[in-house]
Every structure is written in structure tokens, then in C-alpha cells.
Amino acid sequence: MASQKLVDRYNRNLNYLRISITDRCNLQCIYCIPHERIIHLPHDEILKYEEILRIVRIGVDLGITKVRVTGGEPLVRKGVYDFLGSLSQVPGISEVALTTNGVFLEDNIQEIKAAGIKRVNISLDTLDRIKFKQITGRDAFQKVWAGIEAAHENGFDPVKLNVVALRGTNDDELLDFAGLTLRFPYHVRFIEYMPIGKSRMKFGPPLLIPEIKDRVQSIGRMQKIEKNANDGPAERYKVEGAIGEIGFISALSHHFCDSCNRLRLTASGQLRPCLLSDHQLDLKHVLRAGGSDSELAETFLKAVRNKPSDHNLTINDPAGVSCQMSSIGG
Ligand code: SAM
Secondary structure: OOOOOOOOOOOOOEEEEEOOOOOOOOOOOOOOOOOOOOOOOOOHHHHOOOHHHHHHHHHHHOOOOEEEEEEOOHOOOOOOOHHHHHHHHOOOEEEEEEOOOOOOOHHHHHHHOOOOOEEEEEOOOOHHHHHHHHHHHHHHHHHHHHHHHHHHOOOOOOOEEEEEEOOOOOOHHHHHHHHHHOOOOOOEEEEEOOOOOOOOOOOOOOOOHHHHHHHHHHOOEEEEEEOOOOOOOOOOEEEEEOOOOOEEEEOOOOOHHOOEEEEEEEEOOOOEEEOOOOOEEHHHHHHHHHOHHHHHHHHHHHHOOOOOOOOOOOOOOOOEOOHHHHHHHO
16 A cells, blocks of 8 residues: 555645544543433444554554544553553554543553653643542542653653633633743643533633633743644743743634644544544444455545545534544544
């Protein structure tokens, strides 16, 4: 198979695959998990590790070079560290990254490092222990913070902290988060809440990046950092004298669809060309029906052909996405 075929109708080169390996999570964040009883995928509906690895190898033949493992919470899945090791060794993959809520990070950082993972993104929406329990349902702030420190001490660089900005929940902490970059070399990234799936959030006016930026300005002089080719969608800044960075990710207010290089593989084996559109292709069905590598490759190519030019969520009229974030992986 020739490489670099994953170029879509808008000339975007889709070389980045984000893989959700489970829809299960050890936290129950108010904005991510719905009110009603959560129905998890039956185990046999979730892709096996060998199946994911086969899909990744085919993706690499088509031009995938970078993968991110996410969930649900990836570190709750049995066998994850061996899987990460196998993934890092797939020829043609230049980077395997991990997104985690950090609860199991401290205890497993050596395994993660040994598996060849170089980058971790840790989700953290508050610096307050009580509020952490209110948001996530679990008294685990200290455990997560210890995980962040462990990642840093073990040479993960940069350690990125993902903060979903929620009006009325954590918007009183925006400056505290920005202030972390004065003391730690972390990259604190503010992310706009996206109306995906059902959630227990009460929707007020959305808290968008222009307002967040405005509110953190008082921290000090913020210098913009020029993006390099491998940067993701974050607009990057450094506060004068800081050792860390602040990033702003404006999926709603100023979407970055024209430079999107992502495909997503859900826990149930759906290939999803756009996070914010429910259109997806059933790779698992092709695979379990005995599909050949060429047939699987054709499914990749079909997904790429169907990648929309941009998502149709707007600030004032969010159409919403019916799939839960916990099964897509963010
Ligand atoms: N469990 C892992 C974690 O917490 O990082 C990985 C999965 S989680 C779904 C991935 C990211 O999606 C987290 O940073 C989470 O805060 C974010 N997220 C979940 N729902 C979101 C939403 N509606 N809008 C924006 N980000 C969301």
C-alpha cells in the first residue's frame, strides 16, 4: 500500500489517530457522564488490543504517524501497559501519547515510561480538593496531583494539563491555573466545553476562549509563542517570567477545522472522521467479518473522503452530538 493516502477533499493530511480503548471510567465528571444509568458496551463489543494494533498498522501504511490513547479512562483497562508497549513498537509510529485523568498515574508511571510513552495529557478541572469531588464524584485530587508530579519527575515533557472551562464551576480558578505556569513547567490548556452527548451540566452562557483570555490577562504580560508544524490546535502563550505555558483551545468560538489532522477510533471500533459529527464508519464490522487489510484500508479511505470541511456546532445553536465523549475519547 502506498503511503500518504489519508488526504481528504480539503487537502488535509490526516496523520493523527486518537484511539479510545474503553468507554469505562473511574471518574464520573458532571459534564461528561449523563444523569441516567450509564450503559457500558459489553466486553465483546470493545475492540481487542490485537484488533486495534492491526487497525493501527493499516493506518500507518496509509500515512498515520502519531497516535493518542484515550478513553473512558485508558488506565482502567486490563493489560493497557503491554498494549502501550506494543503500540509504541509499531514501525512508522513516531509518537504515542496518552490522555488520562491521572488517578492511576503515580502508581504506574514506570510502566507507562517503559512502554515508550513520551507525552501525557492529564485532565484537571479544579485545584480544590472538595470541588474535585463535586465535579468527578471521587476524592482523588491529591492522587491526581501526585500523578502530575510523578510524570514531571520521570521526564515526561511537556506535561500538559487539560482544563475544561465551565462557567459557575471552575471559572473562579482560571487565574490559579494560569498561575501554575509561573511555578511549574507544565502546559496548562484551557478548553471550551463542547455540547456532546448527554451530561449533567446546567447550560448557562458558554465560557469561551476570548473571555477566558481576558480574565487571565491580569497574571502578567503574555507573549504569544509561534506555532510549529507539529503543534496541535492550542494557541500558545507564555507569561513573562513563567516556566510553563498557557494554551487556549477554542473548538467552538474559533474552530480549527481547516487544519484538523485527526481521525478517531472509538472503543466500539467506529472510525470517526470528525469529533463533532455523528458520522462514523464501522471498522469493527469489516474486521470481524473477516475483512482483508485492503478492505480495512478502503474503510479508512472512505472515512477520509467523508470528513466534513468543518463541524456544525455553533455557539448560540449547538446542535449537539449524540455520542458520549466517554466512548469517543475527546
Ligand atoms: N479519562 C481520560 C481523561 O480524563 O483525560 C480520557 C478521556 S476524556 C473523555 C478526554 C478529555 O475530554 C478530558 O480532558 C475531558 O475533560 C474532555 N471532555 C469530556 N467531555 C467534554 C466536553 N463536553 N467538552 C470538552 N471537553 C470534554
